[in-house]
Amino acid sequence: MAASGVSDTVEDINLPAGWTFTGLVAGLLLGWALAGSAFSTPVLLVAGPVGNLWLRALQMTIIPLVASLLVIGIVKMVDTARAGAMARRTLTSFIAILACGTILACFLVPALLHVFPIPDGARGALQISSVEAQQVPGLGAFFESLVAPNVVTAAAENAILPVIVFFAGLAVAIARLPVAQRNLLHGFFQALGNAMLIVIGWILWLAPAGVFALALGLASRAGSGAVATLGHYVLLVSSLGFIVLLSAYPLAVWIGRKRLIDFGREVFPAQAVAVSTQSSLASLPAMLASCRRLGVQDVSADFVLPLAVAIFRATSPAMNMAVAIYVAHLSGVELTPAALAAGAAVAMITTMGSVSLPGAVSFVTSIGPIALAMGVPIGPLALLVAVEMLPDLMRTIGNVTMNVAVTSAIDRHSNLEQA
Secondary structure, eight states: OOSSTHHHHHHHOOOOHHHHHHHHHHHHHHHHHHTTSTTHHHHHHHHHHHHHHHHHHHHHTHHHHHHHHHHHHHHHHHHHHTTOHHHHHHHHHHHHHHHHHHHHHHHHHHHHHHHSOOOTTOTTTTOOTTOOOOOOOOHHHHHHTTSOSOHHHHHHTTOHHHHHHHHHHHHHHHHTSOHHHHHHHHHHHHHHHHHHHHHHHHHHHTHHHHHHHHHHHHHHHHTTHHHHHHHHHHHHHHHHHHHHHHHHHHIIIIISOOOHHHHHHHHHHHHHHHHHHOOTTTTHHHHHHHHHHTTOOHHHHHHHHHHHHHHOOTTHHHHHHHHHHHHHHHHTOOOOHHHHHHHHHHHHHHHHTOOOOOHHHHHHHHHHHHHHHHTOOSTTHHHHGGGTHHHHHHHHHHHHHHHHHHHHHHHHHHHHHHO
16 A cells, blocks of 8 residues: 555545534433423434444445455555565564454453443443344355355345455455556555545534433433443443553563563653543654664665554454444344354454554444454444443553563564574
8 A cells, every 4th residue: 555545645634533422411411301392302313313323324434444445455455565585574473463362352252241241220221222233144154154145235234244355355356467567456455445535424423412412212111321332331341451561571571682671661762642632643753762762674665664553453353243242232232153254254354454544434344344254243333332442441551561571572583583
């Protein structure tokens, strides 16, 4: 992917995260105030359609945006893998770390929900009646479902796995075309991604009104259980990101051979920038400075860190799977091994095949496909996006810490090969 294109469009998206959170709070408060009153029925008759219309608009962007970003990301990965031994080692390290986070979430989140269950009376708080759970096939049918005879029909039926398999294969094929043809198709999907990001930017600008309407109906039905559920959700999902963050320290110590106290001290300035900006891209200069203070070679830091910012978000599979599993528990969806496997596969592919996006956009484009693949209703995501600004802090600081740690590890491996 070129330096311009999708990245330029991303920089132009300035989403009203604070206003969205305000809309959530205002909707909850008004819903409690109107609950049981004579005014609740006429207000809900208006708020219900408004909220559902915004939700439908959000849903319609998922497949075209994911398809375009997937093609762009995978073409970039294939081109990167051709760059040499360090590139292949870097990509292998990224994939291994992402796989570990994905597997961790599949086992740990259900265990955490068993030990710290969803608050009493709040189990149905985030369910939206107009959205039905998708059916997940059995294990044998699951493998058959990976390839659809008609990808358009699969997309229309929200069968996300065969759609992702198709576009992943298409991306690899595009990467093998002659340069002129590759550039033509790459440019088409880049333009499609840009256009879809503009559309989703418009939709998310309406998020304060949409979330307000959904929250109003939610509070009138669930009362204080809605707030308890949202708080429980934020803590559980953030805990997965915190575990990924902590795992960066032993990686830097055991593989990168950095002293724990040195790594903690030198990575702290980059973490501070991550907290203040909530952007891995904005934290890149601070990460480069941290690596240099740790003695990482410039050639390693200058290659690995920009690539990490572009395609490696260490916390994403673990935290995205946590969101999908949490919504499944709220909605009463039984997660079979096939459903978890489907979600894990989509979490890995969409993470590696995406670009650095604002938190609200990446929340929709990353978790929506995972939920669809697992048979989990995606309606609750429209409300959870309003509190994403809180877990997004953990996402960014975890990603930045892991980026510095994995760069240290790759640099040491390169030094050993040269010795």
